[in-house]
Amino acid sequence: MNLGLLFDEDFVADDRVVLRGRRRQHLETVLKVSEGDQVPVGKVNGLMGVGTVLRLDDRDAELSVRLDTQPPNPLPLTLVLAMPRPKMFRRVIQTCAALGVKDIWLINAYKVEKSFWQTPWLQDEQLRENLALGLEQACDTQMPDVHIRKLFKPFVEDELPGLIKGRRGLIAHPGTPDACPTHLSEPATLCIGPEGGFIPYEVDKIIAAGAEAVHLGSRILRVETAVPVLVSRLYDGCLY
Template identity: 35%
Template sequence: MNILLFKDTEIEGTRLKLADRRAEHVRKILKLSPGDTLRLGMINGRRGTGRILSVDEQQVELEVSLDQEPQPEPEVSLILALPRPIMVQRIFKQAATMGVRELHLIRSRRVEKSFFHSPVLQPEKIQALLIEGLEQATDTRLPSVHVHHYFKPFIEEVASTLAGRKLLADPGARQSLPEVFGTVHPAGSGDDSGGREGENRPARAPSCPVVLAIGPEGGWNEFEIEMFARLGFAPFTMGPRILHVDTAVVALLAQISLLQDLNR
């Protein structure tokens, strides 16, 4: 836990009283006493410092000062064919750590229907995992998570409204991520295969939103790829190595974050 997070409903003025695992963390892991300070943040709000007023077996009381900006807002919307429960659990936490704006878990032909009934998808469970991820990243912005039981309505009613560079991870694709993203290759490399999508990019984009879709371990089927393509999703390959979906999520969020920085 690199930041202690609380809800706006938990604070009274500048006083915060904790009696759950966070109080235990302050007592047993951080071993703080009155007068000590720690980093904290309001969920979906600002960050700052908490000064310990009192610590006892029942509760910890803090004086809160929210004098720091939140982390920069993540600019990735992630669409994910619902992975199996053990994976999705890890992904909630890691996606929150890496930073995503919203996460859409969707049905696809190669997703087992039973995955949708996993207890991991209970809203309280999801929120607990996201908060763990934010606590690691020192972020306060809770990604929104949406579960879609049907593919076609998701594409037609939701995916069609998402704004940004639309990217589809597809092992059968021929272009690489930087090629479809539109990064200019280093000068003098003599390679002009990149930049195809980048020709209309403004010289200095103030923001660079991305919508990234990652398929199930068996891949999207042809119909699904076609539906994404109609919305303007550009398919790209991650190369010859096959990654588990949780590894792919971290790897792609990291690569997109780098490409976003290069394009700013």
């Protein structure tokens, strides 16, 4: 937690918050703050700034906050991701949030096992918590949107063309002749398949929706590694 993310419900006054649970505990046991200490904070979807510890007890951490700094720029990237295996899901979501991806579509694909959709990590509360962890790691406040689409065909036919229109549409597909572009200055929509890849039917449908197939070299990377590699390649290592 390099930044304490503050939600509406944390505010007890315009410039004062009370934190409980994980964030209070982090202040006590990891940052080891005392009254008067300052820590970086930010309001979800708002400004960042400094929190000054007013009170820290077994239940509450009360801070006065001064918020005056813009969060980092969002990445102009829409990420369409075949639903990852639960074991990887949390890390992928946290990584996306940390990298500045603000628009995430979790979609079905032939090689997405039905059980993947049962993970409790997809529940609103859990999803928000893991996105918050990524934002807190990276010092960002802008909460990503996550869209869940459990049917491939209606998504790819009815929604994907609209997500690609006016942007660079890409599908990461090993073995394709064109290399993934670098240094994009325009917004992009990037589709990443499941372990084992999209099947040819799915690749064709995504291309028909307006995406171009690109490869990332001969190495096959896990989705949790492919996401930072691709984001960094497309947008210069997040130095936007």
